[in-house]
Amino acid sequence: MATFRKLPSGSWQTQIRRKEETPITKTFKSKAQAQQWARSIETQIDHGTFLDRTEAESTSLGELIDRYQSEVSPTKKCYESEIRRLRLLKRGLGHLIVASIQGKHIAAYRDKRLKEGKATATVLRELGNLSHIFSVAIKDWGIPITANPVQLIRKPSASKGRDRRLVENELELLLAALSDTNEVKTIVELAIETAMRRSELLSVKWENVDIENRFILLPDTKNGESRAVPLSSKALSILEGIDRQSSDKVFRTRPDSVTQAFTRACNRAGIQDLRFHDLRHESTSRLFEKGLNTMEVSSITGHKTLAMLKRYTHLKAADLALKLD
Known part of the structure; x- marks a missing residue:
């Protein structure tokens, strides 16, 4: 009444x-x-x-982002990078009242970020975070939101995956530009031999290195599963040459320091458009070129699907041509 x-x-x-x-x-x-x-x-x-929309009409998106950061983000592996994205989302959209948010507001944010020169992949990750915030608010927190506004807009087309591989003597030039006393050189050499991610290499502990049986155990990888990475003879030699000292970790260099040293070495060597993660592309492709099949390569690299594996694999046409004869 x-x-x-x-x-x-x-x-x-x-x-x-x-x-x-x-x-x-x-x-x-x-x-x-x-x-x-x-x-x-x-x-x-x-x-x-x-549907009583009182709560949605009295709650800002900024408040939802704060709650998500407090309750949901700490459960994720990518916590630090997600926190940076949440800050950007709050700065751009946090003032809006949840009940008033429409697709046009999200689309405007999308276009603004793209005009700022942000990579498509970066914008897609931000939109993915925002969409999950609305999903959690609707399903878990009972916020009376009629629809997830992120799902109402067009997503920017994902950019073509990189196909950068090392050419000619780039690896030799790169290693020569890295000091023998700098463990980044060892990290680069091991990355080429194992196809491990930077984060995986820097997380390896000596207790998970099995020299006798020739593998490194990664107990907690990006996809949430453990993985045993087999070691080639060269990889074994690299590991055996590392001074264990008193550290429980194989490498002690910070992730950002690895990237900075890698970039400086590329500049000194005159190598253009090469990123550390491209070494994973290179190593994965080399595994195929050695004759390993898809299942064998995926067990080494940890890729879950053929589509994901294909994105990191770019075989040299000249090598494939030789197999046709």
């Missing part, structure tokens, strides 16, 4: 009481507007289609 009350300001407050439910209250400029709204809500209640 709806009741109407004129406020000292001249506006009209409507309250609809429901049995064993919190009353629904809203204020309007005129009594006619209040009555019209009340009739609409009561009709929805009678037909069982009413």
Whole structure:
């Protein structure tokens, strides 16, 4: 049942009481507007289609982002990078009230980030985070949001995967540009031999290196599963040449320091457009060129699907031509 009350300001407050439910209250400029709204809500209640949007109308997206950062983000492996994306999302959209957010707001944010020169993959990750925030809010927190607005917009087309491989004597030049006393050189050599990610290489502990049986155990990888990486004779030689000292980890260099040293070495060697992660592309392709099949390569690299593996694998056409004869 709806009741109407004129406020000292001249506006009209409507309250609809429901049995064993919190009353629904809203204020309007005129009594006619209040009555019209009340009739609409009561009709929805009678037909069982009413959704109380009070919480959505009093909660900002910034508050949802804060709660997500506190409750959901700490459970993820990519915690630090996600926190940076959440800060950007809050800065760009956090002021909006949840109930008022439409696809056009998300589309405007998408276009703004692309115009700023951000990579398509970066924008897609931000939109993915935002979409998950809405999904968690709807499914787990019971926030009355009628639809996930991120799912209502076009996503920018994913950019073509990199196909950068080492050519001619680039590896020799790169290693020569790295000091023999700098363990980044050893990290690069092992990356080429194992196809391990930078994060995986830097997380390896000596207790997980089995020299006798020739493998490194990665107990917790990016995809959430453990993986045993077999070691070639050269990889074994590289590991045996490392001074264990007192550290429980094989490498002690910070991730950002590895990237910086790698970039400086490429500049000194005159190598263009080469990233550390390209070494994983190179190593994976070399495994195929050695004659290993798809299942064997995926067990080494940890790729879950052929599509994912193919993106990292770029075989040299000249080598494939030789197999046709």
